[in-house]
Every structure is written in C-alpha cells, then in structure tokens.
Amino acid sequence: MLTLKGTSSERQFLDQVMHKSGQNLLECLQCGKCSGGCPITSNEVGGPRKLIAEILAGMKEEALCDPTWWYCVSCGTCATRCPVEINIYQVATVLCEMAERENVSPSEPDIHRFEELFLKSVREHGRVEELQTAMLFNLQTRKPFKDAGKGLRLMLRGAISPKELLPGKKSVRARADHIFQQVLREKGEE
Numbered sequence: 001m002l003t004l005k006g007t008s009s010e011r012q013f014l015d016q017v018m019h020k021s022g023q024n025l026l027e028c029l030q031c032g033k034c035s036g037g038c039p040i041t042s043n044e045v046g047g048p049r050k051l052i053a054e055i056l057a058g059m060k061e062e063a064l065c066d067p068t069w070w071y072c073v074s075c076g077t078c079a080t081r082c083p084v085e086i087n088i089y090q091v092a093t094v095l096c097e098m099a100e101r102e103n104v105s106p107s108e109p110d111i112h113r114f115e116e117l118f119l120k121s122v123r124e125h126g127r128v129e130e131l132q133t134a135m136l137f138n139l140q141t142r143k144p145f146k147d148a149g150k151g152l153r154l155m156l157r158g159a160i161s162p163k164e165l166l167p168g169k170k171s172v173r174a175r176a177d178h179i180f181q182q183v184l185r186e187k188g189e190e
C-alpha cells in the first residue's frame with residue numbers, strides 16, 4: 001500500500017474521489033493490468049492506470065481533464081482484471097460529476113455534446129430518437145451531411161423514421177421528466 005506525502009489539498013482530492021467512488025485507490029499496485037485490457041487505452045487516451053496515478057498524486061486539474069473518463073464505456077474489464085478489485089468506472093463517474101460541478105471545460109467537447117443530446121432526447125421522448133439526436137449533433141458540430149447516406153439507407157429499411165423529429169407524447173415526456181427530476185434531487189442538483 002502507498003504512503004502519501006502530498007499537500008492537504010492533494011490529499012483532500014484523493015480522499016473525495018475515494019469516498020465518493022467507494023474505491024480504495026491506495027491499494028493500487030500500478031501494475032497496469034487494467035490498462036492492458038481496457039478497450040479505450042491508446043497513446044492519446046492514457047487509460048485507467050495513468051488516471052489513478054494522477055489521482056494518487058493529487059493532480060486534480062490533470063485528472064479532471066483526463067480524456068480516459070470521457071471515453072470510458074463502463075465495460076468493467078478493468079475491474080475484472082484488477083488484482084485488488086478496484087472498480088475504475090465508479091471512479092470515472094465521480095470525476096465526471098466533479099468536473100461538471102466545478103465547470104471544468106470538457107476535454108472531449110464532442111462526447112460531452114453527444115451526451116447532452118442523448119439525455120435531452122430521453123427526457124423529451126422517454127427513449128433516444130436516433131435520427132433527431134444524430135441530426136442535432138451534426139448541426140452542432142457543423143457537419144450537417146455527415147453519415148447522411150447511411151441515415152437514408154436506414155430510413156428506407158424502416159430502422160429510423162422522420163416521425164422521430166416530432167415532439168414526444170406529453171404523457172411520456174412528463175413521466176421521463178419526473179424520473180430526471182428525481183435523479184437530480186437525489187444528487188442534490190435540483
């Protein structure tokens with residue numbers, strides 16, 4: 001186990017992440033088995049081992065801007081491979097919430113944008129309306145015709161429909177909105 005010698009603010013950041021995620025990062029051996037199996041680790045995306053090293057070093061700014069937690073797909077491979085059973089996707093969730101609360105600019109703005117549109121669609125329709133979400137994403141990223149051919153083929157096969165562009169049913173909308181409000185209340189954000 002590591003013995004920490006950082007400043008109090010560095011320790012405070014580490015303690016917060018450990019407390020909120022329920023993961024004892026001090027047990028991390030920095031063995032890299034998590035990153036070895038992680039599908040999103042690359043030269044550009046450091047991966048879970050590096051992310052934990054940043055947190056252990058109290059490098060709050062670097063950890064909150066680390067692309068790893070943006071790309072994390074919660075597949076659980078890291079937790080399965082970890083010899084001390086650290087669950088990194090719980091850590092990723094905590095960092096995501098912290099970054100949002102502290103207004104840290106998203107290091108991956110397109111992923112952030114897509115996430116917002118995805119949630120907006122679920123809140124308004126009770127499910128993700130793929131056509132609407134993809135079109136809004138393309139407009140916001142200024143690539144209006146991106147994947148237009150694929151979209152058309154899907155439409156011709158009936159996999160997506162222009163009806164998705166209509167507003168969601170009032171009753172569905174109200175139920176979905178109620179669930180969102182409940183979640184935000186539990187998180188103390190509404």
Ligand code: SF4
Pocket residue numbers: 027028029030031032033034035048049052078081082083084085086
């Ligand atoms: S596998 Fe577990 S112990 Fe090894 S670096 Fe990853 S989190 Fe740390």
Ligand code: SF4
Pocket residue numbers: 034037038039040041047048071072073074075076077078079088089
């Ligand atoms: S849960 Fe996230 S960090 Fe862990 S292996 Fe999967 S993508 Fe990588």
